[in-house]
Amino acid sequence: ILGRDSTPISAGTGKMKKKKKKSTKQKASKVSQILREEGVVKLDGILSASSAASLRQEILKRRDLAYSAVSASSGDDTVWRKYFADVLLKGDLNQRCDLLLPLKGWRGIQLALHEIFVSSNLLTNTLIATLGGDDVTLYELSALISEPGSKRQPIHPDNPHQEHPPLLTAFIALQDITEEMGPTTFIPRSHTAQVHAKYNDVPAGRDELLRQSPSVVALLNAGDASLFDSRSLHCGGANRNTDGEGTTRVLLYMSFRNPRATEPIGNVGSIMPDIPRMTLKELRRKLAAAVQNGNPIDPFDDELEKKNSIRELHLAAEKGDALSQLQIGINCYLGEGHFDVNLTEAVRWFELAAAQGLAQAQLNLGVCYSTGEGL
Template identity: 40%
Template structure:
């Protein structure tokens, strides 16, 4: 197929996706913001919320991680606030947008192929998925705050263990004019199998309603929801089971504060919404996902640089390296990974 014909086919497919996304937007009615739930740590003496700054205590992180994991496994999505400091979020955002401009120039000049810097994303216009290199100071700082200081590392470890494998490492950027995606899971539900992938979306600025926040459909990471979602047949005068599911299902909206995170099961139904910002605000979500070490292929192509994917980075090793760095010692793993970029 010629490039022109391929482009035309893609444009037609995009029109259908946009139309479907607009229809789904009309079906949804029960929408609330994704809130950070309160939990109580045994022995802590008081309730602790996701909105509180995370303790650096390893024992506290483990205890919090287990409690957060309970919510995550039940709902399929959970919010954690103050994962990144405001300063780190600002610096990382500036770094990534500069990297995007440089990468786009290098692609235009023919120096690199698009796949070397950008992953495929649903509805490409005004939206990109920029794969992130490891090794730069600000990226390392963001990893340290999210995986070691915040409870995220403990949450993932409590579910998958320390051998969980880094599957994605990227940044989703949604510019004004980007269209609403269709609702979808990132991976299929496989009967008899547990979760295969957890993804962490970290907001690098406040995500307001008009900036295209993610919507998640809690508790749809199950067989029943997936069976209904796959049934698109609609007889005359009635709607499909898929549309009925979307209509009746409660929805939570990822209007996250800067530095906050939404962690979700890859089987959960979700989508990115349209960025209708009138003041030109672009939304950036730094994200990474970790894979169940017992799963060979989770069912979705990974948004990650090839060199990083082939390194088979494990959660426990990465956290251990960050702990070493926090004590002023060498970070051998991160330095090695950085040299591959």
């Protein structure tokens, strides 16, 4: 729909002229309009082919480790859920799986997401334009893996119909997806109440609904994405290949929660439990920090980031910044912000800030003097 090789041209006087290149926000506005109408849209090249190939290899290595751990667990469900989420028609572990992906400590996924959300802003701006702001929250992060021989899923929506789209989901191809790999099939305009009513009325004939409805097949190049409303009807196809690592279909899978959709989602989401429900704005901030030259702190490691923040606060306070001195005093007094309660230290920092005329520090110091705390 917005192909990389389809630069629009218009007729001028005597020669063809290229139109002025649209900004990313203008493109995102157009994509958002299509997404709202059709329920699904294709985004070209939001991840480079080389980055997609590199991430794919890392994901397949993680898959192999996860398979080994599950096989050695003698059916322990807690081990399964450490690595995998439920995916419709997962069947045999070695055919179709939803592999959970960590953010903390994994440079490969951080670099790929930085490329998608910071270096290129098309997906970012489309999410903002469609859902109304950057307060949308990361709801899912995983890899959908379809091995050779995996069967086609039944047609389904990820969420029941509600007034507003509960999630927007991106499937990003980490290799070129051929028909034999079992690309995802979507039914455009199926995110409406009318289509859902028809879908719910004929549970035994849903495949017939797929056959009778116009559909689109996501034949993607590596780095392309299908972005869709989670109410849209879709299904993963059968991987008709018989063997070969290169014929395994791997999709990077992300979804974002719409804060304006207040009805229940209906599923817990495919995401590791230690990944917080951060906003798109916060995700982009952390990704920018993750690739910053010389940054020794993993911004997705909350404990390390807190300790780094404490160091920065101390450095500013020791250089004489009164607000930093006040903040350390408050943290020591209350035992907040990764500080232990230390009333003596609280008074010392209040005194330093108060000496610079900071009224709040003088007030806090007066409270300590009147109660004798920290003296």
